[in-house]
Amino acid sequence: MDTKEPIADSGVEIDLTRLPLDELWSLDDTTVMGHSLRTAAEAAARQPQDIVSSFNSAI
Amino acid sequence: MTDGVVAGWRSPIRELVVKLHERCNLACDYCYMYEAADQGWRGRPRTMAEATLARLAWRLAEHAGRHAIEEVRVVLHGGEPMLVGLDGISLAVNSFVDAMPAGTRVSFAIQTNGLLLDEAFLRLFRRHGIRVGVSIDGDRGATDRHRRHADGRGSYDAVVRGIGLLSKPGYREIYGGLLCTVDVRNDPVDTYLSLLTHNPPVVDFLLPHGNWVFPPPELADRTAGSTHPRTPYADWLIAIFDRWYQAPRRETGIRLFDSVIALLLGGASDTEAVGLGIPGSIVVETDGSIEGNDALKTTGPAGGATGLTIFAQSFDDVLAHAPVAAARMGFGGLGPACQRCDVVSVCGGGLYAHRFSADEGFLRPSVYCADLYRLVGHIRTTIRADLRSRLRTPSGTAVA
Numbered sequence: 001m002d003t004k005e006p007i008a009d010s011g012v013e014i015d016l017t018r019l020p021l022d023e024l025w026s027l028d029d030t031t032v033m034g035h036s037l038r039t040a041a042e043a044a045a046r047q048p049q050d051i052v053s054s055f056n057s058a059i
Numbered sequence: 060m061t062d063g064v065v066a067g068w069r070s071p072i073r074e075l076v077v078k079l080h081e082r083c084n085l086a087c088d089y090c091y092m093y094e095a096a097d098q099g100w101r102g103r104p105r106t107m108a109e110a111t112l113a114r115l116a117w118r119l120a121e122h123a124g125r126h127a128i129e130e131v132r133v134v135l136h137g138g139e140p141m142l143v144g145l146d147g148i149s150l151a152v153n154s155f156v157d158a159m160p161a162g163t164r165v166s167f168a169i170q171t172n173g174l175l176l177d178e179a180f181l182r183l184f185r186r187h188g189i190r191v192g193v194s195i196d197g198d199r200g201a202t203d204r205h206r207r208h209a210d211g212r213g214s215y216d217a218v219v220r221g222i223g224l225l226s227k228p229g230y231r232e233i234y235g236g237l238l239c240t241v242d243v244r245n246d247p248v249d250t251y252l253s254l255l256t257h258n259p260p261v262v263d264f265l266l267p268h269g270n271w272v273f274p275p276p277e278l279a280d281r282t283a284g285s286t287h288p289r290t291p292y293a294d295w296l297i298a299i300f301d302r303w304y305q306a307p308r309r310e311t312g313i314r315l316f317d318s319v320i321a322l323l324l325g326g327a328s329d330t331e332a333v334g335l336g337i338p339g340s341i342v343v344e345t346d347g348s349i350e351g352n353d354a355l356k357t358t359g360p361a362g363g364a365t366g367l368t369i370f371a372q373s374f375d376d377v378l379a380h381a382p383v384a385a386a387r388m389g390f391g392g393l394g395p396a397c398q399r400c401d402v403v404s405v406c407g408g409g410l411y412a413h414r415f416s417a418d419e420g421f422l423r424p425s426v427y428c429a430d431l432y433r434l435v436g437h438i439r440t441t442i443r444a445d446l447r448s449r450l451r452t453p454s455g456t457a458v459a
Binding site (some may be wrong): 025030031032033034036037039040043 | 303304306307308309316317320322324325326327442445446
């Protein structure tokens with residue numbers, strides 16, 4: 001399992017604190033993934049450095 | 060990362076599991092309390108005496124004050140904690156509330172088999188904000204397979220009646236969730252759908268406790284390594300994950316899956332079962348003896364014992380006790396195979412007690428390693444594919 005593969009095809013690193021939430025998923029996205037992304041983004045807003053570095057290494 | 064995590068063993072205790080009653084009104088055949096190697100319950104008082112409770116509350120307050128902890132959580136546990144009755148519950152709650160120093164809140168939860176749940180108990184729980192978790196393993200067949208009375212009668216009807224009360228609108232706020240112990244002989248999706256009929260806010264799927272000395276069901280042939288031709292627990296959980304994840308709307312939370320996703324997205328786990336977080340809880344038995352984690356009772360006689368007691372040691376003493384500290388070292392407490400593994404930041408080596416072996420202690424990977432590896436890989440692949448499709452703005456440009 002390759003944990004280093006960039007998530008976006010462009011190879012850019014993802015900064016959860018800069019995700020344009022309204023463009024990525026609508027507020028009425030009640031799926032598990034929608035919920036998970038909102039939870040992660042909210043956590044990133046609270047602890048941006050920890051979350052972002054961990055996000056990029058895990059995904 | 061490693062240094063910071065290793066230092067975590069000094070982090071204070073934020074959750075106390077209190078054994079209010081040492082006996083149970085069920086005789087579940089898989090119970091780690093009564094059926095595992097550690098038979099310490101036989102020598103302890105049936106209930107926690109008032110003086111012991113007072114001392115315990117004082118100990119927790121001492122710890123909270125020393126570390127300026129804003130919130131501590133007390134889990135009323137057993138055996139079956141509701142056997143202490145309404146007055147016993149009230150006494151416990153008031154003991155902790157009255158003892159806490161200014162600046163420390165105490166929140167409460169209770170883990171019950173649900174048989175004694177009635178309006179009187181629920182009103183009491185609501186008054187004190189006690190969140191209620193109920194154990195049930197799925198439908199009637201799944202639940203009564205293990206969760207039976209001493210005379211062999213099943214418990215399904217009684218627990219469903221209790222959950223029915225708990226899920227009424229007036230008590231929804233204290234409905235903590237359902238706890239289901241996995242038995243791979245039950246159909247996974249049927250089990251999930253059955254649990255869903257009770258409208259739980261959260262479902263916890265627990266892997267049956269076991270280790271390399273006392274293997275869990277179906278894993279007697281398990282050998283070390285992150286791959287294995289048979290991964291029955293991963294197969295079972297993945298069937299539920301796919302059903303849960305692909306639903307058009309989020310039907311409930313599943314703590315294990317939510318935690319794995321959160322870890323993959325860079326967040327924290329909400330369960331000791333996965334992740335590298337430092338466990339913040341300890342167990343205190345009815346006689347005031349202190350144990351590190353209930354699951355350690357499955358590792359051998361006196362497997363859960365620390366030799367420490369609330370009458371002689373502070374909780375800071377407990378943190379410095381080597382076997383307790385060893386379980387709170389995160390990445391640094393893992394063996395070399397786990398430290399080299401590519402999913403260690405997500406599975407975290409699995410539950411500490413599941414790593415136990417006679418020759419390596421807790422330095423082996425979990426006895427569930429191959430199952431966890433497959434499960435994490437499946438969730439990661441699913442999340443990655445889904446995330447890719449979402450990491451595009453409507454104009455098609457990649458998000459930076």
